[in-house]
Amino acid sequence: MKSAVIVFPGSNCDRDLAVAIEAITGTAPVMVWHRDAVLPDGLDLIALPGGFSYGDYLRSGAMSARSPVMQAVIAAAGEGRAVLGVCNGFQVLTEAGLLPGALMRNAGLDFVCRDVSLTVENTQTMFTARYAAGSAIRIPVAHHDGNYVADTATLDRLEGDGRVVFRYAEPVNGSARDIAGIVNAAGNVLGLMPHPERLIEAEQGGTDGRAMFEALHAALG
Amino acid sequence: MKALVTITLKPGVLDPQGRAIQNALGGLGFAGVTGARQGKLIELDLTDGTSEADIDAMCRQLLANTVIENYRIDIL
Numbered sequence: 001m002k003s004a005v006i007v008f009p010g011s012n013c014d015r016d017l018a019v020a021i022e023a024i025t026g027t028a029p030v031m032v033w034h035r036d037a038v039l040p041d042g043l044d045l046i047a048l049p050g051g052f053s054y055g056d057y058l059r060s061g062a063m064s065a066r067s068p069v070m071q072a073v074i075a076a077a078g079e080g081r082a083v084l085g086v087c088n089g090f091q092v093l094t095e096a097g098l099l100p101g102a103l104m105r106n107a108g109l110d111f112v113c114r115d116v117s118l119t120v121e122n123t124q125t126m127f128t129a130r131y132a133a134g135s136a137i138r139i140p141v142a143h144h145d146g147n148y149v150a151d152t153a154t155l156d157r158l159e160g161d162g163r164v165v166f167r168y169a170e171p172v173n174g175s176a177r178d179i180a181g182i183v184n185a186a187g188n189v190l191g192l193m194p195h196p197e198r199l200i201e202a203e204q205g206g207t208d209g210r211a212m213f214e215a216l217h218a219a220l221g
Numbered sequence: 222m223k224a225l226v227t228i229t230l231k232p233g234v235l236d237p238q239g240r241a242i243q244n245a246l247g248g249l250g251f252a253g254v255t256g257a258r259q260g261k262l263i264e265l266d267l268t269d270g271t272s273e274a275d276i277d278a279m280c281r282q283l284l285a286n287t288v289i290e291n292y293r294i295d296i297l
Contacts, residue, residue, distance in 0.1 A: 059286055066283060095286065102288045107237050149234060149289055174237070 001220045003029040003045040006073065006089075008053035008064045013086065013197065017049045020197035024213035037068040044220040045082045046073055048089030050142070050195060060103060060145040061091030070096050082126060082220060083189040084212075087143055090181070090191030099184055099191045100158070101150030106143070107174020113142040115205075117169035118180055118194060122162045125183055126219040127190045130211035136169060137208040139194035146193040148175035148182075158182055166192050222267050223297040224276050228285045229260040260290075 003021055007014045014031065022028040029047065030040050039046070054063035064070065070092070077083045077098055085093040093099045106112055115138045120131040131137070150158070155176055158164050166181035173193075181192025196209030230236050236258050243257040263284055265276070276294050285292040 058283070062283065062286070094288075100288075102286055104234070104289065105237055107235070109237050109241055147237075174235070 001025045001027060001044045001217055002040070002042050003027070003047060004032045004040060004043050005029045005047045005049060006032050006034060006069055007049070008034045008051065008067065008088075008092075010053040010055055011049045011051035011088070013050035013088075013195065016195075017047050017086065017197045020200045020209065020213055021045075021047065023200055024210060025217045032069060034064065034067040034069045037072060039069070039072045039076060043076065043081055045084065045216055046076055048073075048083070048085040048092050050087030050089060053088055053092065056145070059091075059095065061088060061093075061095040064088075064092045065095035065097075074098060077184070077189050080186065080188050082216060084127065084216070085189075085191040086195055086197060087141075087146075087193055090193055091145060093189060093191040098189050099182055100154050101148055101176075101182070103145050103193070104147040104149050105145055106147050106172075111142075111144045112146065112173055113140075115140050116172050116180075116194065119167045119169050120165070121167050122165045122183075124162070125165060125187050125190065125215075127183070127212055127215055128165055129219065130215040138199075138206060139196055139208055140198050141172060141194050143173070143193055146173040146175065148179040148193075150176060155179075161185065165190060166194065222269050222271065224265045224267055224271075225295040225297065226263040226265065226276070226280055226284055227260060227293045227295070228263070228280075228290050229292075230258055231289055231291055234289050 091103045123133045168178040196212045199206045199209035238259045239257040246254045280292045
């Protein structure tokens, strides 16, 4: 499986993501700087990491979504390549228009940094096929702007099409319908606020994040 | 020329920061603040003759997230 991790100025989970991908797939991803307008050939997976790209200037993810590499990521997503956005990566994906809705300031205004319980709502995606249907997992979150917002019609469409992939099982940030992660209509772009890359080895306090990377490895070779 | 772009949250979009401001004003003893909404003001220095259509495109492509925000352009 050939993968890339996009590095924006202010990304701070890019190495965590790279370590997780290598640990599970056996192949290190290529680290791609945000100013690169061209992606390496033949990528199976493009991962957008967490962090505070561009210092969250204007809106979280707004500046990164307009950086040169994102035009290539948008094109790759259109070709059906897998794109994973974690935390700030999710914010970038919504700002880039690859996923609907927006991520606003947490309803409680606090930065939320703790493990939260999630329900895996859809296990029929390339990202979640290794989770048991409806399974409850615990994954850390660490964000200030994770409050998912979309209009009612969009929320209904996401629900009806099974595109709500992860849902908070406890109050976290005020997200509409407790949405923690969604996929695009084609199913090849996933954005989620929790950090599965932080739970890969038992030494990290758990391994509930492994199944996502195992599923991608199985789906993408 | 200058243009002022005022960005506000769409009606119906919850604004937790605005709510906190409202509560803080109440805490300071200002009775009668029944709502507060927080937005952004962006002042653009522009080459003379920049069209309003161009400024509008700037708003749609970057300055505002039209999923959650409205914008108003005032050319000075």
